[in-house]
Amino acid sequence: MVFKISEICKQYGDNIVLENISLELQGGKVHGILGYNGAGKSTLGKIVGGVIQKDSGHMHLDRMECSNWDVRRAMRSGVFIVDYHSTLLPELTVRENMLYGLNSIKDGSLLSVIRNKKKIVQRLKSELEHYGLECNMDWQISQVSNSMRNILELLRIKLFSPKVVVVDEIDANVNEFYRDRIKKIIRDMADDGVAVLYISHQIQRVMEISDEISAIMDAHLVETVKVADMKPENVIDMMFKITNEHPPKTIVKPQAKILELKHISNNVISDFSLYVREGEIVGVVGLEKEGPASFGELLFSDKYHPKQSGDVLFREKEISLVTPQDAMKAGVIFLDSNVIDQYLFPGQTVRENMLPFAIRVKCRDLETQTKICQSYLDKLSIKAKPEDKIEHISTGHQKKILIAKNILSEGEVFIFANPTDNIDTVSKIDIYNIMNELKMRGRGIILISNDYHEVAGICDVIVVVEDGKVVRKFNNYALHEKELIAWSGQEEERDI
Ligand SMILES: Nc1ncnc2c1ncn2[C@@H]1O[C@H](COP(=O)(O)OP(=O)(O)OP(=O)(O)O)[C@@H](O)[C@H]1O
Numbered sequence: 137m138v139f140k141i142s143e144i145c146k147q148y149g150d151n152i153v154l155e156n157i158s159l160e161l162q163g164g165k166v167h168g169i170l171g172y173n174g175a176g177k178s179t180l181g182k183i184v185g186g187v188i189q190k191d192s193g194h195m196h197l198d199r200m201e202c203s204n205w206d207v208r209r210a211m212r213s214g215v216f217i218v219d220y221h222s223t224l225l226p227e228l229t230v231r232e233n234m235l236y237g238l239n240s241i242k243d244g245s246l247l248s249v250i251r252n253k254k255k256i257v258q259r260l261k262s263e264l265e266h267y268g269l270e271c272n273m274d275w276q277i278s279q280v281s282n283s284m285r286n287i288l289e290l291l292r293i294k295l296f297s298p299k300v301v302v303v304d305e306i307d308a309n310v311n312e313f314y315r316d317r318i319k320k321i322i323r324d325m326a327d328d329g330v331a332v333l334y335i336s337h338q339i340q341r342v343m344e345i346s347d348e349i350s351a352i353m354d355a356h357l358v359e360t361v362k363v364a365d366m367k368p369e370n371v372i373d374m375m376f377k378i379t380n381e382h383p384p385k386t387i388v389k390p391q392a393k394i395l396e397l398k399h400i401s402n403n404v405i406s407d408f409s410l411y412v413r414e415g416e417i418v419g420v421v422g423l424e425k426e427g428p429a430s431f432g433e434l435l436f437s438d439k440y441h442p443k444q445s446g447d448v449l450f451r452e453k454e455i456s457l458v459t460p461q462d463a464m465k466a467g468v469i470f471l472d473s474n475v476i477d478q479y480l481f482p483g484q485t486v487r488e489n490m491l492p493f494a495i496r497v498k499c500r501d502l503e504t505q506t507k508i509c510q511s512y513l514d515k516l517s518i519k520a521k522p523e524d525k526i527e528h529i530s531t532g533h534q535k536k537i538l539i540a541k542n543i544l545s546e547g548e549v550f551i552f553a554n555p556t557d558n559i560d561t562v563s564k565i566d567i568y569n570i571m572n573e574l575k576m577r578g579r580g581i582i583l584i585s586n587d588y589h590e591v592a593g594i595c596d597v598i599v600v601v602e603d604g605k606v607v608r609k610f611n612n613y614a615l616h617e618k619e620l621i622a623w624s625g626q627e628e629e630r631d632i
Pocket residue numbers: 148151153171172173174175176177178179180519527528529530531532533558
């Protein structure tokens with residue numbers, strides 16, 4: 137089976153996103169796509185999956201021309217897409233989500249659909265077991281971790297005997313355990329004859345998972361190579377001409393404690409304590425395993441994780457944080473990159489999305505606002521104009537716009553959860569530099585991340601969480617990523 141993409145072009149206004157892209161997705165192979173933020177990777181994936189339409193060019197599934205290609209037609213032909221934006225419905229259970237939309241995928245009588253439903257739930261259970269995953273069919277999706285949601289989406293597709301699967305950045309913000317499972321599922325699908333289009337920024341990961349790799353840059357396909365013939369350095373050379381190094385860690389003597397969590401327990405964490413001081417970056421690793429938790433859900437008492445005990449102190453005074461808005465009032469700025477959609481205002485411009493309300497009220501002059509916005513677009517290498525609509529901006533750039541917004545907010549503590557997922561290598565460095573700048577200005581940063589390379593690179597203090605408990609805290613003098621991974625598996629505590 138071959139899915140052939142020939143001379144695909146796509147443009148939005150003057151912005152040429154894809155120019156004459158041609159490649160072949162072979163059944164039984166994983167084809168990786170690499171490229172900077174805004175390079176056009178997701179656009180290509182969405183065209184294959186029928187989510188958006190090409191301007192010109194052709195696609196063939198074996199001999200069949202994929203004309204009038206939309207999601208429904210694609211799914212009925214065996215072409216599926218799973219991407220960063222979850223399609224699972226949070227208020228439905230796992231079981232209900234697995235069966236949702238089944239009628240639109242499977243043609244046939246009501247009876248065969250009902251028979252299929254039973255089979256599908258049974259097969260899902262055995263797939264979960266096969267991959268060593270636990271997930272109750274009656275859990276509501278809102279109570280399932282983001283990592284598990286991604287896996288469920290992938291397994292749901294696997295159950296429909298796909299021919300082509302587009303996987304767009306679903307493993308960027310998951311920990312090693314789930315990442316490994318996602319890799320196995322993708323490889324197993326390929327072994328079953330599926331053609332996989334795998335989109336990611338992470339060079340190493342694309343190398344591990346793919347049989348061949350194409351690089352897209354400035355709307356063009358630069359090159360397609362077979363992984364067996366390549367070394368990682370060659371791929372980096374081919375595309376980025378840079379190495380994946382961290383900026384030097386800035387040295388600042390930490391001052392007064394700003395935010396302190398003291399012995400917090402809820403249904404996910406127990407006796408969880410940490411603090412951040414002025415001029416300090418505290419890294420937290422190991423939280424993702426705890427289930428439905430983004431750090432925000434742990435920190436703020438929401439409906440799923442009401443605080444059972446413990447205190448949150450801001451400058452040594454107890455405060456009550458129920459929502460991120462409460463925190464913002466207190467000077468704690470929170471960005472959970474897993475759910476950037478919640479922070480964006482579609483229909484509004486990049487400028488309106490980037491500048492916090494307080495700044496827009498203080499400085500009503502549009503020209504000044506545009507200048508502030510443009511300076512951050514330049515600083516963070518964001519490929520957008522202040523007047524562009526936010527929904528027309530690539531995911532990675534949207535995330536950088538939110539980071540700029542957070543930085544522009546008058547906060548004392550910044551909590552960033554996985555800020556550099558979906559961010560290309562060059563822009564990651566821009567973000568690390570901005571964190572260092574905040575630190576130099578006496579702000580405190582808590583960096584929740586599954587990226588051990590980045591945590592080991594820029595954090596001053598590292599907190600390791602296991603089973604909802606802080607099991608280790610240590611000063612990070614010159615720690616290497618590999619040591620951090622090794623330490624995460626040790627029992628002993630190295631206290632600061
Ligand atoms: N609906 C749209 N309207 C206008 N421009 C768009 C639209 N969707 C995408 N674009 C533009 O197309 C370009 C490519 O976006 P795309 O999402 O494909 O990039 P990407 O390589 O996947 O980036 P990232 O890694 O940041 O997700 C970007 O410049 C983006 O602003």
